Amino acid sequence: MSIDTAAFSTAVGTDANVSATVTCPVALGDIALPGLPGTKVVTATWVSPLDTIRER
Helix, strand or coil, rough: CCCEEEECCCCCCCCCEEEEEEEEEEEHHCCCCCCCEEEEEEEEEEEEEECCCCCC
16 A cells, blocks of 8 residues: 655645555456466555635
């Protein structure tokens, strides 16, 4: 997991986002046929805007 909170240091009133990225290896036997060898890496990123009015 990686979380980017650098935007919290921007000035109040500035548009800014924070993001989180999650990467997980998934065994192919868990998502397809039981016993299937190998893994697949699944990655997802979420981005959320910071309130421009609130104090940082």
